Amino acid sequence: MQQPEGFIVSEKEDYVCLLRKSLYGLKQSPRQWYKRFDSFMTSHDFKRSSLDSCVYFKKNSDGSFVYLLLYVDDMLIAAKDKGEVRKVKAQLSKRFETKDLGPAKKILGMEILRDRKASKLYLSQKGYIEKVLCRFNIQSAKPVSTTLAAHFRLSSALSPQSDDEIEYMSHVPYSSAVGSLMYAMVCSRPDLSYAVSAVSRYMANLDKEHWKAVQWILRYLRGTTDVCLQFGRTKDRVIGYVDADFARDLDRRRSLTGYVFTIGGCAISWKTTLQTTVALSTTEAEYMAITEACKEVIWLKGLFSELNEDLQISTVFCDSQSAIFLTKDQMFHERTKHIDVRYHFVRDIIARGDIVVSKISTHKNPIDMMTKSLPITKFEHCLDLVGVHC
The missing domain is CATH 3.30.310 (TATA-Binding Protein)
Known part of the structure; x- marks a missing residue:
């Protein structure tokens, strides 16, 4: 610690200030x-x-x-x-x-819009996104229709090799751009989850291809500034969707977990993340993804019960029949003995009847947009399933 500039006492330079408040x-x-x-x-x-x-x-x-x-x-x-x-x-x-701003219209960059006649509430970040686009000079770029095109195959092998490339990339505002995208994704844009998860792994070791991927995401935002979450009155219970993409990470071959929870068809909680261990099969990857989703269900049920809402039994939909069977199979055998114990707690939860894991067709599972690149038609269908509308 040092004395503040302008308040240095001579012959007592090694003294420090005592914080009273x-x-x-x-x-x-x-x-x-x-x-x-x-x-x-x-x-x-x-x-x-x-x-x-x-x-x-x-x-x-x-x-x-x-x-x-x-x-x-x-x-x-x-x-x-x-x-x-x-x-x-x-x-x-x-x-x-305090400062009273009246009825809630905006908070933390999120705009709250109401349609009282239709009993609808919209959560949007249009203003925030427009500022981000201006900041990175994308406001006049040609928009694209998907968050991340299939031709982007990002990995650490794309990292710069020469000193000139390293010097060039050091001046690229990559971390700032990814952070701005991440805030939009966390607040109101579940459609950005997969893309932001992909580009955020290379903060410290990026190449021009990684920067092109970030610019692609910004161009997607350029054409979707009006996208928002649409909430309405509903008596529907919480419904969850979960999926995994086996060995999606090209560096360590870890699988990708994605889940989203909705009320009345509109997303309230979502996540895309790399699994902490390497799965040896698609079934294992899906099984671990179900476990992560069920942990979120437990938290949601506890929060709802405190807020005077009884959540009852929640349903989590998964498109892997073999993974669903594994959650209900209490038998010990060679195919599952190597799976980490912490992933098996889902079996006890399902056995108690707290959560129901059901099969859903892959075509009706919106989590595909959070685990992989999709064609436009499929991507727009997934957006509709989780209540993301223009």
Whole structure:
């Protein structure tokens, strides 16, 4: 540690400052702010979710609920009665310096659009995506129809070999572009999952081909800025879709796991990731993917139960009959003894009846768009299945 510039005491240069108060911008500031806010919320009869520490809820005497979602210092408050919302706002303004932005229209780069007549709510990132396109000078480029074309076969073997290539790639804003794409994917664009997963593996060792792939994704966004998630009133339960692409990673031959969960036909949770171990067959890859999806189901069921919604039994659809059979087979035999024990816990969950794993036709499984490159017609069909609309 060093004394700040302009405040150096002569002959005491080795002295340091004693921090009396946590200041904005220091490493401990977020923790101190959260502790203060958490203490305030619990003192006003709010409960913190045990499954998501940034979700607070309170049950009123009439049985209704008030929800507050926190992201650093941005908040969303939801309740059936507007009076309850105003009450929470008044309590917050007494303790903190707040700014009331009225009905939620935008938060964290996500635009919230409502069609009250049709009882629809749309979640879009059009403004954020347009800023990203301008930042990387793609706003006038020719758009493409898929997130990543089939001719991109990315691997570490494409890394630059000469000093000139390394120097050239050091000035390419690859990490910044991938980070911008990743934020869009996490918030409202499940269609970007596979492409972002592919390009994000080469942050430290990239070549011109990797950069071309990122530019292709940006060109896809150029033509799909209006794409959004569409939510409506529904009594449908959570439905999950899961799939795996065997040995998709060309470097280590690991398989790719993809899953998405929907309510009323619209995506609420999704993920594409490389599996941590190498699968020896397609069945094993699908089996491990089902396990990862079931872990997400457990989290969703817990969160819904805390928010006063009974999720009952969830259904996870998979297009591999052999993997489904493996989840229900409690027998020990040579074909499964080498699979990591942590992947077998799904058998106990299914045996208890908490989750149902069912067969679905490959043509009706939207996860294909999250594990591989697809032709335009199939890609657009997958988008419709998870509620991603223009």
